[in-house]
Amino acid sequence: MEHQEVDHTERILTSDVEKGHPVEDESISADEGGTCHLPGARVRLTKKQFWWVLLGLNLGMLLAALDFNIVATAVPTISSEFSEYRKSAWIGTGFFVAFALVLPLFAKLGAIFGNDHMFNLGTAIFILGSGLCGGARSMDMLIASRVVQGIGAGGIYGLVNVIITDLVPLKDVGKYLTFTGMVWVLADVAGPLLGGVFSQYVSWRWCFYVNLCISPISLAITVFALRLSKNTTNRKRQFLHLDYCGTLLLVGGAVCILLGISWGGNTFPWPDGRVIGCLVGGVTLIFLFPFLERRVKDPLVDPILLRNRTILTIAAAEFFFGANMISLMYYIPQFFQLVFGDTATLSGVGLLPMMLGITVGSTVAAFITSRREVSLINAQIGAGLTALASGLMVRWNAQTPRAETVVLLIILGMGQGAVMSGLLLSAQAATPKELIGITTGFVIFVQAVGDNFGVAFFAAVYINELRSSLAELALSPSDIEGILRDVQSIKHRFPAEVYGRIVDTYARSMRNGWWLMFACAAALFLLSLCGKQHKFKS
Template identity: 30%
Template sequence: MQKINSSANDPVSQADKDVSTGRESEMGIGLERTSSGRDIYDKGSSASSGIPGVIPEYHELQPISSAPGPPGSQQDDEPHRSKVRVIAIMVALSLSLFVAALDQTIMATAIPTISAELHSASGYTWIGGAYLLANAAGATIWAKLSDIWGRKPILLSAVALFFGSSIICATAVNMTMLIVGRALQGTAGGGLIQLVTITISDLFSVRHRSLYLGLLEFMWAIAGGVGPLMGGAFSQYVSWRWNYWINLPVSGTTFVLLLMFLDVHNPRTKMLEGVMAIDWFGSLSILGLTLMLLLGLNFGGETFPWNSPTVICLIIFGCAMSLLFIYSEKRLAKYPLMPMHIFNHVSNVASLTVCFSQGFVFIAGEYYLPLYFQSVQEASPMHSGLLILPIVLMEALMGVTAGVVIHRTGRYLELIYIGVVLLTVGNGLYILYNATSSLGEIIGFQIISGIGAGLLFQAPLISLQAGVSQEDTATATATLGFIRNLATSSSIVIGGVVFQNCMKTQASGLRAAGVSAAITTELTGGDAAANVMMVTKIKDAAQKLAVKEAFASSLRNMWILYTCVAAVGVVASASVMKIKLSKEHKETKTGLKKKSDPDTPGARIPQAVSA
C-alpha cells in the first residue's frame, strides 16, 4: 500500500493524496488516510436514511488489514470483504429493519379484531402505543451499548429479544400479556432500526453508503405498504396471531446471517467502565416522565375522573420528572442522551418542533384511518388495509424523493415549507370525512397528507445537522430521532383519549335514534374501538347511520386536534434557517473519552445564507 507523506506542505504529496482519496471514494468501500498513515473506514458527516426513528452515528474504527496487491489495485483501496459476504450482511440488515418497521404498521388493521377477541377495549391504543413508546425509550440506549461493546453482540441481542417477544405476543392469552410483549418488541425494534444504520455507516464509505441507505428506504416503504394488508389478511382469513408468528422465520434467518457473516470491529471496553458510561438516570427519568404523562392522559375521563388523585398525581409527577431529566442532562450525565446545548439556537429548536409536529400527525393517519374505514365505511380489515395504501405509499415515495432532491441540490428549506403546509391541509381535510364520503375523497385527502408527511422525514434532520458542529452531528441526530419516536407514541395515546371521551358523549344521541341500551353501552366510551365490528350487525338503516355519524363525529374532533398540531409545524418552520450544506467531511470520534480528550464542543451558531 502506498505510503503517505505526513507533511501537509508538500504539494506533490498532497496531490497524490487527493487522487488516492478520489479513487477510493469511487470504489464505494473506501479507506480514508490519516496523517499517521493509518487506514480507517471513511465515515459520513450527515448522511441520513430518511427513515422515521432511524438515528445514524459515526464511529472510529481500527485499521483493517487486507491482502497485498499491486499498486493501484482495488485491494489498496478497500478492505478484503467478498461480494458474497457483503450481500449476506445487507440481506440480514435489511430483514432486521423490515421486521422492526413492519410491526409499526401491521397492527393498524388488526387491532379491532384483537381487542374484541381479548375482550379489552382499553388495550386498543396501547397495543400500538406500547411498541412505539418502548421504541423511543430504548433506541438511544442500544446505540450507546453498541458504542461500548461493539455492533455485532448488541445487534444479535436485539434480534434475539425481538424473536422472543414475538413469541410472547403470538401466544398472549389476555391484553396485559400482549401489551408486555409489544413493549419488549418495541424495545428490540428500536435497537434494530438504530443499529442497522450505524452498522452500514461502519461498513461503507459515505458515497457508497447512500446506495445502501436507499435500500433501507425501500425496505421501509415495503413494510409500510404491506403491513396493513398483511395485518388485515391474517386477522380476517387466518388469525391475528400470525402477525407475530411471521416474525420468527425472518428474525431467525437474520440472526444466523449476522452471526456467520457480520465482521465489524468490536472495541474492548471493560464491563464496569461501560456500565458507568451509560446515562442511566437520564434514561430512567425520560422513561418515567413519558409513562406517567401518557398514563395520566389515558386514565383521565375514562378509567378515573380527571380530578381524581391518580390522574392529577401522574400528570404532576410526570412534569416534575421532565425537570429532573433536564437537570440530569445538563449537570450529571457525562455522556448525555440529549445534550442540552443543541437547544441553544432558535433554528435547531424550530427543526425539532417541525419534527415533533410531523411525527405526532403522520402516525395518526396510519393508525386511526383504519378505524374510520371499519366503523364508518364498514370496511373489512383486509379492505381497510387497501384503503390506507394511498397515504403509506405517498409517504414512502416522497421520503425517497426528498432525499434525492437534498442530495442533488442541497436545498431543504423549501421542502419543509411545502411539507408543513400540505400536512396541515391534508389533515384539515380529514375533518370532512363522514358516513357519505366518496372513495375519491378518501384517496385524495390521504395523498395530500402523505405528500406533506413524506417531505418532512429527512428535511428537518438535515436542517438540524447543518446547525450543529460536526462533533455534535450524531447526538443531534439521536435527539431528533428520540423526539420523533416520542411524538408518535404520545400521538396514539392522546388521539385515543380524545376519541374515547368523545364517543362517551354520543350515548344520548344514539339512544334518541332508537339504538338499544345494550348496543349503546358497547359502542360508547372505551368500548367503541373494540366493538367497531358491531356496526355491520345493526339492521335498521336509521340506527346504523346514527352510529356511523357518532363515530365520524368523534373522529372529527380527533382530526381537529391533529390539524392544530400540524399548524404548529407551519409556525415553527418560519424560524428554520437556510444554511449551506458543507461537502467537506471531518471524522467524528465517539466512544468513551479519555481524560486527555478535549471536551465535546457545543453547537455552532448557524449562519443563514441567501437563496
C-alpha cells in the same frame, strides 16, 4: 421514514473520528492494495459474506418496520376478540414508547459491547416479543408483549445504519443505506395490507407469527457471519458511567404522562388523583431531565443540543410531524372499517394513496435539495400540504365520497414525504460538523417520542367523545360498554336504524382526532417557518 439519514452518514462518521471515537481498525483502511474499498473488506468479509450480512440486517429492519403499522388494520378484530376496544390504542402506544426510549440506550450499549452483539440481542428480544404477542390471551398481555417487541425493534433500527457504516468505506455508505430506505417504503406499503389479510382470512396472530418465520433467519446470518472490531477500552467502567438516572427520568416521565392521558375520562375521571398524579409527576420528571443531563459525565442527550435554538425548533417540529404521521396511519384504517364498513384488507388498500404520496413527496424533495442545495423549503411546503389535508379530513363522515379520501391521502402523503426529507437535513445543515451525529440521533429520537404522544392523545380525545356521544343515543349502559369493548358486533346487535346512528357517532367522535391532527400539522408548519434556511456547500 428513517431513510432520511442516508445522505449524511458519511459526515456523521467523520465527526466521530474527529472526536476520537474508534470507528474501525485503521490498519484495514490503510490497505495498500486498495481492497479496503471493497464492500465488507474493512472487517475482513468477503464480498459474498458482505451481501449475506446486508441481507440479514435488512431482513431485521423490514420486520421491525412492518410492526409499526401492521396492526393498524387488525386493531378492530383484536379488540373485539378481547372485548377491550378502549385499550386498543396501547397496542400501538406500548410498542412506540419502548421503541423510542431504547434508541439512545442501544446506541450507548453498542459502543461498549459491540454493535453486532447488541443487534443480535435486539433481534432475540424482538423474536421473544413477537412470540408473546402471537400467543397473548388478554389485551393486557398483548400490550405488555408489544412493549417487549418494541424494545427489540428499537435495538434493530438503532443499530442497522451504524453497522453498515462499519462495513463499507465512508464514501460508499449512502449507496448501501439506500437499501434500508427501500425497506421502509416496502414496510409502509405492505404493513397495513398484511395486517388486513391476516386478520380477515387467517388470524390476527399471524401479524406476529410471521416474525417467528423470518427473524431467526436474520439472527442466524448476523450471529455466524457478522464480526466487528472489539472495543478495547474498559467496558466495565463505561457501563458504570451510563446515564441511568437520566434514562429513568425520561422513561418514567414519558410513561406517566401517557398513562395520565390514557386514563383521563376513560378509565378514571379527569379530576381523579391517579390521573392528576401521573400527569404532574410525568411533567416534573421531564422538566428535571435537562438539568440532570448537564451534571452527568456521559449524558443520554448532549446538553449542547438543548441550548441550540435552531436544533430545538426543528426537533419540536419533528415531534409534531411524528404525532401527525403515525396517528393517521394508525386511525385512518379504523375509520374505513368502522364508518365505511370496509373489511380489514380493504382498509389496508385504502392507505395505499398515502404511501404513494409519501414516495412522490420524498423523491421530489430529494431532487430539490440536490439541485438547489436547500432543504427547509421542502419541510415548509410539505408542512403546508400536511396541514391542508389534515384540516380537510375533519369533514369526513359516512357519506364522504371515496374519491375525496383518495385525493386527500395523496396530498397528505406528499406533504409528509417532503417534511420527512426536509427537517432532518435542515437540522444537519445547521449543525457544526462535529455534532452532526449527535444531532441526527436526537432529532430522530424526538420524532419517535412524538409518535407515542400522537397515538395516545388521539385515543384520548376519540374514546372520551365516543363514550359521551353514545350516551346521547338513549342506549343502555350495558349497550354502551358492549360497543366500547367489541366494535365489530354492532352490525349484529342493533337494528339498521340504530346501527346507522352508531356509525355516525363513530365518525363524529373521530372528528376530534382529525382536529387534533390538524393542530399538530399547524404547529409543524409554524415551527418550520421559524427555522433558518441553510444552503449546503458544494
